[in-house]
Amino acid sequence: MSTQASLYDEVCRVLIAMLGEDGAARQADLSPSTPLQSLGMDSVRYINLLLSLEGIIGKELDEVAEYIDLSEIITVGDLVTLVERLRDLLWESDMSDSELEMQVLMPSEEDIANYQRNGYYVSKQILSDELIAAAREGSERLYRCEYDERFAWSDNPRVDPNFGVPFTDRSLTRADGYASFHSFGLRDLARLPIISAIAATLIGAREIRYWKDQLIYKPPARGTAENEGVIGFHQDKRYWATCKSDRMITAWIPLHDCSTQNGCLVMIRGSHRWRNNHALVTFDEKNMDFIKAKLINTEGDELVEVPLELKRGQVSFHDCYTIHGSYANLSDSPRRTLSVHLQDGENRYRNLNFLSKEKPVFQHSHDLICRKAANGFPDYSDPEIFPTLYSVAADND
Numbered sequence: 132m133s134t135q136a137s138l139y140d141e142v143c144r145v146l147i148a149m150l151g152e153d154g155a156a157r158q159a160d161l162s163p164s165t166p167l168q169s170l171g172m173d174s175v176r177y178i179n180l181l182l183s184l185e186g187i188i189g190k191e192l193d194e195v196a197e198y199i200d201l202s203e204i205i206t207v208g209d210l211v212t213l214v215e216r217l218r219d220l221l222w223e224s225d226m227s228d229s230e231l232e233m234q235v236l237m238p239s240e241e242d243i244a245n246y247q248r249n250g251y252y253v254s255k256q257i258l259s260d261e262l263i264a265a266a267r268e269g270s271e272r273l274y275r276c277e278y279d280e281r282f283a284w285s286d287n288p289r290v291d292p293n294f295g296v297p298f299t300d301r302s303l304t305r306a307d308g309y310a311s312f313h314s315f316g317l318r319d320l321a322r323l324p325i326i327s328a329i330a331a332t333l334i335g336a337r338e339i340r341y342w343k344d345q346l347i348y349k350p351p352a353r354g355t356a357e358n359e360g361v362i363g364f365h366q367d368k369r370y371w372a373t374c375k376s377d378r379m380i381t382a383w384i385p386l387h388d389c390s391t392q393n394g395c396l397v398m399i400r401g402s403h404r405w406r407n408n409h410a411l412v413t414f415d416e417k418n419m420d421f422i423k424a425k426l427i428n429t430e431g432d433e434l435v436e437v438p439l440e441l442k443r444g445q446v447s448f449h450d451c452y453t454i455h456g457s458y459a460n461l462s463d464s465p466r467r468t469l470s471v472h473l474q475d476g477e478n479r480y481r482n483l484n485f486l487s488k489e490k491p492v493f494q495h496s497h498d499l500i501c502r503k504a505a506n507g508f509p510d511y512s513d514p515e516i517f518p519t520l521y522s523v524a525a526d527n528d
């Protein structure tokens with residue numbers, strides 16, 4: 132805190148010096164939320180200001196230019212955060228270029244606080260065009276039933292039922308599990324280090340393991356059926372009753388720009404705190420009004436829908452209790468996305484079979500294919516099915 136306060140003072144000192152006498156007069160009313168524009172900043176002044184801060188940053192501006200986005204520096208507080216990040220980057224002198232780049236793309240303290248408050252986060256543009264193109268190509272291959280790799284369970288209808296719809300049928304919205312096992316292009320995306328590193332940062336986990344994925348295809352709505360293509364508001368965790376963890380998190384990866392026009396993901400702000408929503412196993416329910424009016428228990432809060440409009444290369448993250456869904460695709464092109472669901476390293480299998488002795492009440496398809504732990508229960512750390520994608524220990528090696 133004291134370091135942050137003194138950095139703030141140092142940055143203000145430079146700012147005021149740069150503004151000259153006018154700046155000195157404003158010193159008293161400067162605060163972290165003061166818009167820089169209200170101080171008469173234009174882009175030339177911004178650059179000069181940053182140049183004046185080189186001494187505090189500890190490096191010449193051109194060496195860190197690629198990590199600076201002027202459009203993100205709106206307030207005095209943003210400026211201080213930027214200076215702090217640039218300084219932190221450069222203290223890590225043994226970092227490789229790719230590690231430095233990764234650090235710049237990570238969520239800030241403020242982003243983490245917002246994730247905790249709202250239950251979701253939208254990343255910067257973290258995916259390359261090549262990676263997305265390979266994932267799209269991989270998904271097309273799958274829709275032609277061309278698998279890059281097969282497993283003993285690949286044809287087991289209880290593991291990957293595709294809701295009984297053959298891969299080649301894309302007339303209606305479809306969600307295909309285990310896609311990242313069967314396609315290398317999708318696997319590279321699902322297991323991308325920066326995605327799991329962001330997830331770990333958002334939930335404060337030391338380890339992230341893959342949990343599952345869904346390749347979702349939402350064709351343009353044909354107009355006749357009003358709710359066609361709707362993915363009902365639901366809570367992911369309701370599908371994962373056998374998981375002990377309450378900190379699971381989903382990375383939602385569009386393979387192109389996503390907007391309300393083509394049925395982007397919609398979050399209900401702050402709903403990750405609404406835990407009395409056991410009915411929300413409603414991915415397949417098409418009537419959003421019914422879900423909102425009859426099923427969602429807002430626990431006294433206001434229900435606020437937030438459409439997440441993303442540019443290609445951005446990824447959104449949501450808490451396993453955040454209520455979310457999506458409306459119809461009203462564009463002319465299919466909406467293509469990959470949802471990657473992640474578990475923290477502490478997640479374990481939870482045995483709910485006491486509810487019925489004859490037949491498991493809750494059985495995830497993973498339970499049929501993963502190895503068993505010493506107690507005979509499914510082992511949710513089986514590296515074949517749940518590879519570790521991030522770990523602090525590995526990072527420090």
Ligand SMILES: O=C(O)CCC(=O)C(=O)O
Pocket residue numbers: 347362367381382383395396455456457468470471
């Ligand atoms: O893609 C959608 O519209 C829904 C995705 C979803 O439910 C998820 O990623 O958890």
